[in-house]
Amino acid sequence: MKILLINPEYPDTYWSFRHALPFEGKRSAFPPLGLLTVSALLPAAWEKRLVDLNVRRLKSSDIEWADMVFCTAMIVQKDSLADVIARCKALGKRVVVGGPYVSTSAEQVPDADHVFIGEAETTLPEFVKDLERGTARRIYEATERPPLSLAPAPDFSIADTKRYSAMSVQYSRGCPFNCEFCDIIEIYGRVPRTKSNQQMLSELDTLRRAGWRGTVFIVDDNFIGNKKNVRKLLPALAEWQARNGKPFEFLTEASVNLADDEPLLEEMRRANFRRVFLGIETPVVESLKEAQKGQNTRGDMLDSVRKIQSYGMEVMAGFIVGFDHDPEDIFDRQIRFIRESAIPLAMVGLLTALPDTQLWRRLKKEGRLLAESSGENTSCTLNFVPKMDAARLVEGYKAIMRTVYNSGEYYQRALECLRRVPVDGPSPNKHNLFTGAAAVARITVKLGILDRERKEFWRFFTKAVAEHREKFAMSMRLAAMGYHFRKLVEAYGEG
Numbered sequence: 001m002k003i004l005l006i007n008p009e010y011p012d013t014y015w016s017f018r019h020a021l022p023f024e025g026k027r028s029a030f031p032p033l034g035l036l037t038v039s040a041l042l043p044a045a046w047e048k049r050l051v052d053l054n055v056r057r058l059k060s061s062d063i064e065w066a067d068m069v070f071c072t073a074m075i076v077q078k079d080s081l082a083d084v085i086a087r088c089k090a091l092g093k094r095v096v097v098g099g100p101y102v103s104t105s106a107e108q109v110p111d112a113d114h115v116f117i118g119e120a121e122t123t124l125p126e127f128v129k130d131l132e133r134g135t136a137r138r139i140y141e142a143t144e145r146p147p148l149s150l151a152p153a154p155d156f157s158i159a160d161t162k163r164y165s166a167m168s169v170q171y172s173r174g175c176p177f178n179c180e181f182c183d184i185i186e187i188y189g190r191v192p193r194t195k196s197n198q199q200m201l202s203e204l205d206t207l208r209r210a211g212w213r214g215t216v217f218i219v220d221d222n223f224i225g226n227k228k229n230v231r232k233l234l235p236a237l238a239e240w241q242a243r244n245g246k247p248f249e250f251l252t253e254a255s256v257n258l259a260d261d262e263p264l265l266e267e268m269r270r271a272n273f274r275r276v277f278l279g280i281e282t283p284v285v286e287s288l289k290e291a292q293k294g295q296n297t298r299g300d301m302l303d304s305v306r307k308i309q310s311y312g313m314e315v316m317a318g319f320i321v322g323f324d325h326d327p328e329d330i331f332d333r334q335i336r337f338i339r340e341s342a343i344p345l346a347m348v349g350l351l352t353a354l355p356d357t358q359l360w361r362r363l364k365k366e367g368r369l370l371a372e373s374s375g376e377n378t379s380c381t382l383n384f385v386p387k388m389d390a391a392r393l394v395e396g397y398k399a400i401m402r403t404v405y406n407s408g409e410y411y412q413r414a415l416e417c418l419r420r421v422p423v424d425g426p427s428p429n430k431h432n433l434f435t436g437a438a439a440v441a442r443i444t445v446k447l448g449i450l451d452r453e454r455k456e457f458w459r460f461f462t463k464a465v466a467e468h469r470e471k472f473a474m475s476m477r478l479a480a481m482g483y484h485f486r487k488l489v490e491a492y493g494e495g
């Protein structure tokens with residue numbers, strides 16, 4: 001059996017990092033871990049190929065080669081998914097779909113032959129057996145969320161790893177919190193399930209043996225969701241890093257209460273976590289309460305960010321405007337918070353009601369739901385009727401984008417971040433692509449010569465080199481990221 005696995009194209013959003021990737025000479029930020037896992041769940045004797053549309057085009061010959069096509073999608077990939085399904089069906093192929101978008105919106109893929117709702121660790125083996133017997137159904141829905149002991153190690157062999165800026169692994173699924181707008185807890189549940197230490201270390205061994213060095217994204221919804229197990233994992237991770245010459249620097253996502261746990265932060269520092277993404281959402285307590293995000297009201301959030309930064313981790317964060325309780329001065333308050341937090345990568349979005357979330361159900365009941373969400377929180381469209389005047393909300397949102405990604409503001413935050421985030425131990429930069437001569441040359445030519453904001457770049461560069469020489473790679477990465485965000489603002493936030 002020949003299986004073609006296809007990852008549809010992402011639009012140009014924060015997380016695509018599309019404008020920063022060329023500096024590193026990469027095509028996409030992360031490989032599609034869902035499909036690598038699906039590949040590992042299929043019989044070893046089947047032949048598999050991956051086409052990631054974010055890395056290269058899909059040729060008709062790719063489709064013709066296959067007996068069956070497997071596609072994944074997040075909601076932002078839905079248009080590309082529809083194109084892929086249409087092309088494969090036109091060539092007479094059997095199409096199997098799954099992943100987070102399909103799991104909440106199965107009715108949106110009428111042309112797919114087989115639809116997987118939820119995680120596939122138990123349903124995919126059942127499908128394979130049904131296929132052999134000729135009794136395969138159209139819908140496979142996981143009745144229970146599988147323990148992660150059933151999750152196989154991802155099949156990295158099908159990915160062209162050189163094309164990606166980081167590799168991904170997953171330790172846990174689910175999050176114990178209950179944020180109203182979140183679909184994670186609907187799809188993956190509120191009881192975080194983890195892999196064993198042995199599973200994790202063996203996945204890392206595979207990546208290391210395959211020659212991977214540099215960033216590894218632990219893609220968990222909330223890395224500290226199951227603190228009891230994470231406490232057992234971290235010392236093993238630190239020891240593994242030390243034994244193997246620190247081949248990886250980790251990036252992950254966590255809830256803000258990470259700041260309350262200094263022993264955990266210390267363990268993360270030892271294991272070489274260099275970046276963490278936090279869901280800060282808003283400095284407005286009433287809006288946090290409305291979002292059922294009590295974990296963000298437990299203390300001063302600026303202090304929390306500073307604490308995490310002091311353990312050697314750059315903080316990245318998500319911010320949201322559009323809550324019912326947002327006051328008139330919300331836009332200024334968000335700008336002020338972002339400025340004071342020294343979070344260079346502040347991903348500000350308009351609130352969106354994702355399918356099948358508590359927010360979606362409430363807005364539906366209140367008659368305020370307008371359409372399905374595009375999932376693109378930068379696209380300046382609302383899929384519900386906000387309490388604030390919609391035009392004012394969108395205008396205020398754009399004003400935040402223009403301000404926080406203005407070169408002067410951004411570089412100021414980046415410098416303050418460099419100041420706050422210590423780098424200790426053997427240089428984590430040694431595997432960092434941003435120290436490579438080609439990357440530095442691309443950055444200095446593009447940002448220091450061709451770009452209209454070159455003066456700001458040189459001001460940043462001079463200070464960064466003079467005051468933070470040991471963080472050169474981090475400075476270069478931040479400069480490249482600033483360019484990506486500025487380009488996004490030009491696309492979405494101006495006018």
Ligand code: B12
Pocket residue numbers: 010011012013014015016017029030031032033034035037038070071072073074075076096097098099100101104116118119120121124168170173174182183184187188219220221349354375376377
């Ligand atoms: C890592 C990650 C990313 C990464 C990389 C994604 C990639 N290349 O795969 C990045 C950072 C790029 C990213 C970006 C975004 N993401 Co994201 N991301 C995740 C995260 C945290 C983990 C994904 C992952 O690797 N999971 C591990 C694998 C093993 O799980 P899985 O994909 O679910 O696969 C399992 C099943 O779903 C199933 N399955 C999956 N595909 C298929 C296919 C077939 C054929 C079958 C049979 C089964 C199957 O089998 C697997 C094993 O059980 C998830 C949350 C989560 N827990 O999954 C959010 C998540 C997928 N992202 C989400 C969103 C909204 C986004 C953004 C739009 C955020 C934003 N607003 O900017 C952007 C959009 C990207 C873009 N560039 O425009 C939402 C999707 C919501 C939805 N309903 O579609 C999620 C669920 C989280 C959330 N609520 O925020 N994301």
Ligand code: SF4
Pocket residue numbers: 175176177178179182183184185221222255279
């Ligand atoms: S903390 Fe994050 S993952 Fe957990 S429920 Fe809230 S938004 Fe979802």
